[in-house]
Amino acid sequence: MKKKALKNIALILLVIILGIGVCEIYGQLNGYSQTSEGDLSQYGVHHYKINARFLEEKNLLQVQQEVFYENKYEKEFDTIYFHLYPNAFQEEKKAPFPEDEIEQAYPSGFEPGYIKIEKVKVEGKDIKSRIEGQDDTILALSLKQPLKPNEKITIEFEYQVKVPPCVSRFGYGENTYNFGNWYPIASVYDESGWNLEPYYAIGDPFYSEVGNYEVTLQLPKKYELATTGNIKKTDTVEGSKGEEEEKIWKIEAQGVRDFAWVISDDFQVKTADTDGTQIKVYYLEGQEGNKALEVAKNNIKIFNKLFGKYPYQQFSVVSNDFYIGGMEYPNLVYIDQNIFSGKYNIALEYIITHETAHQWWYGMIGNDEVDQPWLDEALTEYSTMLYYRERYGEKTMMTMFNEMIVNDYVRTKALVQGDERIAKSVKEFENNRAYSGIVYGKGAMMFYELEEKVGKENFQKILQHYFKENRFTNATEKDIQDATRSVTGKDYQEFFDQWLNGKIHLKGNQAA
Structure with a gap:
């Protein structure tokens, strides 16, 4: 995540940019040579299959989720854990923001957000589960049989996600709905044991393993979707009671650490290809889509050269209702829509570059x-x-x-x-x-x-x-x-x- 005082960045960079002579960077790529067409599924620890329908009038997601969970450690597990990050948004006093930023996070006033787990099954059978941890952000699943090393199980969830009016990683504003850290994601077990930290207000308090995702989203047809992964197929269906058509988006993401998406009925999209990766920029009318596209193209080209090849087929830069500046997710980054406005055009390059390096x-x-x-x-x-x-x-x-x-x-x-x-x-x-x-x-x-x-x-x-x-x-x-x-x-x-x-x-x- 990149958080700076935008006015300070703009003033500093304006002085700098006046003396810059623009040049293009060429050269042979170094390091990892995995192409964007390569099979990345081999790196996934767990496999997530998610089907979600968005009910706009209720700001609610109805979700069915399967997780094909593998124990890749040398220890038996009687209990396994998932993070429930949306529960951090249930109470204003406990929301994951510094106290002096609450009004920025909730410009139209606080309303709660949460995730409500309705059913959990393992191998098709009901099991005992409990919600625990600070702000109820941990789901503990008590297994009927210990999960031995290298064994796999299938976990099924049914749940609802209430989206709050919050211009943050998770929430909505005037122009976009932001779905970051929105679903039950497996907690990491490492040499220190289970990592069950809450959603802290400082920094990016997340820790996850690479997984593979099959995600189906059913949305009102008017929305354009920016997402982690690759959109494989879309279909149009009749909406509830025939009132409004909906669109079904089928997405596949292999070898990614998380899955995030953003929707808006005002998005405009620009695309370009760079080093085998499709760059997508989602922006609003009158914003600096061309500048953002140029920056993202140069970012991918330069970081490919310096570090190693970006192996995914697409990378998206998204203008959204997000007061914190910028935020990284796999194949997708949030950028505060105010930075896209043109007023902070120089800051746009700095923050997009930082978030792209996070890839x-x-x-x-x-x-x-x-x-x-x-x-x-x-x-x-x-x-x-x-x-x-x-x-x-x-x-x-x-x-x-x-x-x-x-x-x-x-x-x-x-x-x-x-x-x-x-x-x-x-x-x-x-x-x-x-x-x-x-x-x-x-x-x-x-x-x-x-x-x-x-x-x-x-x-x-x-x-x-x-x-x-x-x-x-x-x-x-x-x-x-x-x-x-x-x-x-x-x-x-x-x-x-x-x-x-x-x-x-x-x-x-x-x-x-």
């Missing part, structure tokens, strides 16, 4: 975004700088780095009261400003310093090695250290420990 660092290489948020956010923020270097040159990149990263860190140092550890959980930050300055700002400065130490060529090789070895998995701090050691032949553990655990305190871009 590599979060999408293809995942991590625990609750306990190690720096691993994707810091690398994504510095990847944004790498884009500006490739696109516009070293001078512009350094101007951007100092203005957008170093200065952001300096402005927020006081908010962390001396605790400058990058390697903190989202729950250890009191507000988004402190989170941004340390995780994004100081974290990106760490990667800049690493590049200075190993050299630009080796740094690019480190990122390519990291991508190749960890794609479609969840990585940890150890994996980026291993990639650094493999490329350079040197152990940089002390370097990472000093930066991540707060032993380096900076003034500007110099160590104090």
Whole structure:
């Protein structure tokens, strides 16, 4: 996710952009050579089959879901867990936003959102289940027989999802309905056990495994759909009581970490092909669709070169009712519609670039975004700088780095009261400003310093090695250290420990 003060970005970037000479980037692709036509289903841990119908007059989804769940660990499970993120929106005082942002999140006033589980079956039989955790965001399923390593089971859900008037990841505004983190998704089990964290108000508090999805959406015909995955087929059907026609969308998404979608009856769409990927931009009348398309095309081309090939067939940039700036999902990113307006045209490039970089660092290489948020956010923020270097040159990149990263860190140092550890959980930050300055700002400065130490060529090789070895998995701090050691032949553990655990305190871009 990228959250900045838009006016500050616009003013800073306007100064920068006046001195930029535009150039195109060409060259042979490096790293992972998987084509967009490749079979990605082999990377899916679980398989989700979802059928949902949207009842617009009630702001309600009626859903049937099957999960073909596999135990890929060396431990038997008596209980397995799913996240129910929509339940975080049930009460205004507990909604997943800082207190001072509630009015921004609910511009027309608070109404609850939730997910109501009506039936759960395992292998066709009813089982005991309970809703637990903070804000009722965890569903625990008690299995009648232990699930042994390498065994598979089929879980069936029936549920309703109430969509709140919230201009966030999940909710609706004047122009769009946003469906992010909206369905029961399997919790991750790792060396620390089950990860059952709630929907925190700071950062992107999610942690998931790559899966495969077959999704069928039945929507009023007037809506245009932007979605994770590939739209395989559409059909028109008579609506309820013959009053309105509906459209059925059949979508397939293989090897993705999550599934999100956005609908609007006002969308306009522009498309282009880049390096075997179809780029789609969904925007509203009078907005900067052409600019967004140009940026997304250059993002994919440059990041393909720097990191490794984007393996999916499509990537969508979506203008929507979303007050937080930008948000990443597999094959799809949210961008605040105000940034699309043209008034913040320069900021549009910055935020689209950041969210596109997340397709590599979060999408293809995942991590625990609750306990190690720096691993994707810091690398994504510095990847944004790498884009500006490739696109516009070293001078512009350094101007951007100092203005957008170093200065952001300096402005927020006081908010962390001396605790400058990058390697903190989202729950250890009191507000988004402190989170941004340390995780994004100081974290990106760490990667800049690493590049200075190993050299630009080796740094690019480190990122390519990291991508190749960890794609479609969840990585940890150890994996980026291993990639650094493999490329350079040197152990940089002390370097990472000093930066991540707060032993380096900076003034500007110099160590104090």
